[in-house]
Amino acid sequence: MIPFVDFKVQYHDLKDEIDEAVHRVLDSGWYILGNEVKVFEQELASYIGTKYCVGVASGTEAIALSLLAVGVKPGDEVITTDMTAYPTVTGIVQANAVPVLVDIFYEDGLIDSSKIEQYITPNTKAIVPVHLYGQSCDMDALRRIAQDRGISIVEDCAQAAGASYKGSKVGSMGTCGAFSFYPTKNLGAYGDGGAITTNDEKLYETLISMRNYGQTSRYTHDSFGINSRLDEIQAAILRVKLLHLDADNQKRRAIAHAYQSNLHKVVPLVERPYGDSVYHLFVVKTGSRDAFMKFMEDRGIKTLIHFPIPNHAQKAFVWKIGDDYQQASRFAEEIVSIPIYPELTDSQVDEIISVINTFGD
Ligand SMILES: Cc1ncc(COP(=O)(O)O)c(C=O)c1O
Structure with missing residues (x-):
């Protein structure tokens, strides 16, 4: 697992x-x-x-x-x-x-x-x-x-x-x-x-x-x-944690780059050239999210959605809303987060990549 x-x-x-x-x-x-x-x-x-x-x-x-x-x-x-x-x-x-x-940029x-x-x-x-x-x-x-x-x-x-x-x-x-x-x-x-x-x-x-x-x-x-x-x-x-933050973020970046170069069946978010992300989450898009999450779960790899309901559609959001949240709504339907944290081993990263690359075969 x-x-x-x-x-x-x-x-x-x-x-x-x-x-x-x-x-x-x-x-x-x-x-x-x-x-x-x-x-x-x-x-x-x-x-x-x-x-x-x-x-x-x-x-x-x-x-x-x-x-x-x-x-x-x-x-x-x-x-x-x-x-x-x-x-x-x-x-x-x-x-x-x-x-x-x-509303948001659909790309990131x-x-x-x-x-x-x-x-x-x-x-x-x-x-x-x-x-x-x-x-x-x-x-x-x-x-x-x-x-x-x-x-x-x-x-x-x-x-x-x-x-x-x-x-x-x-x-x-x-x-x-x-x-x-x-x-x-x-x-x-x-x-x-x-x-x-x-x-x-x-x-x-x-x-x-x-x-x-x-x-x-x-x-x-x-x-x-x-x-x-x-x-x-x-x-x-x-x-203590602050002393390790840069090294931890560097490990997250290395994992993210491995995902970006090797994942074929899902689409990672677009990276903007102006920034240096610390990959708190690694979010990908897929048109068949339910099947993808079940496929991963069946192979012992946990995935989550950040976030499945845009804020304008939350029941707790009782204030006036605008009339254009198309990108956020579409984004929320397609995104799924795969594991990324500094403690993931190289073999776990390889396993995640090879499992994802067999999705839909
Ligand atoms: C984007 C964002 N803002 C604010 C918060 C709130 O932080 P906390 O849980 O420490 O109150 C969180 C964390 O849940 C978050 O992810």
């Missing part, structure tokens, strides 16, 4: 380092907002290439808090993509804003920047581009749309830790970058966690207080805040 992800193998590869990190926190007697979070924030900011980073409780709250911090008010509109994990929408709604969905599943302007109204306060599957959105196009209109960009980097656009890391190009450390992510914790990166000192200070009940100094609350903190144990684990 080749599972879709394998956390046990990952933990055993890093066991000594992770165990040391966890015990260091337990021995310290300090479990919330201590040295580990502080140092991890500095290390992640320096890795991404921003001045600041704020650890929070999840990727969803990283989006919500970023939007609140840039000044999104109840009823303001926030533009995002029709094809993303629903939590992107949840984060927007958690910031009391109205989510506005834009990313927000279609040429369709954004038609959704902009006087109430549009932010755009949340999603760097889906480890790819980068076309940030120049997005910045051109946002900058003269005073619209903030909150990059959803949940699936793309380490990815870059024209040499800059995702999370360093918008007003803020929102990261998730959900265990499956390229930079995954062993529990929930998230972070916000920014170059704006005032935003940083707002976020530091906002994640901690709006506290500015002990028992002094100057503005609204919630409890959304990254905890010390997860931060210590993430410090």
Whole structure:
């Protein structure tokens, strides 16, 4: 059986380092907002290439808090993509804003920047581009749309830790970058966690207080805040994981290139020349998805769909929708994700390729 992800193998590869990190926190007697979070924030900011980073409780709250911090008010509109994990929408709604969905490029599943302007109204306060599957959105196009209109960009980097656009890391190009450390992510914790990166000192200070009940100094609350903190144990684990992130992403790239060169029966997504993907997922298209997934399952290889229902068609999406989600709808019917993670062995990759190449014979 080749599972879709394998956390046990990952933990055993890093066991000594992770165990040391966890015990260091337990021995310290300090479990919330201590040295580990502080140092991890500095290390992640320096890795991404921003001045600041704020650890929070999840990727969803990283989006919500970023939007609140840039000044999104109840009823303001926030533009995002029709094809993303629903939590992107949840984060927007958690910031009391109205989510506005834009169709995607069928070739790569990313927000279609040429369709954004038609959704902009006087109430549009932010755009949340999603760097889906480890790819980068076309940030120049997005910045051109946002900058003269005073619209903030909150990059959803949940699936793309380490990815870059024209040499800059995702999370360093918008007003803020929102990261998730959900265990499956390229930079995954062993529990929930998230972070916000920014170059704006005032935003940083707002976020530091906002994640901690709006506290500015002990028992002094100057503005609204919630409890959304990254905890010390997860931060210590993430410090270990961050040291391995580039090597892990390199392994993902090598697997992706093997798939791209050798898979004949399915169609991989198109790679844009401007970006360097970190292949959080390897998504292919096929006109016979149900048969393909059953074929793979019967041969012991797990596949999943990211994501089967575009956001405009989710029952929970109760806001106004546009009239053109054709590409996202077609994309959602054809896509399927095959295993890709650094711990996959060469022989497992070979097996996945040779099984797929016999599909339909
Ligand atoms: C694109 C995207 N945005 C946001 C999130 C939310 O992250 P979290 O699960 O840490 O809240 C996820 C992860 O599920 C995601 O894939």
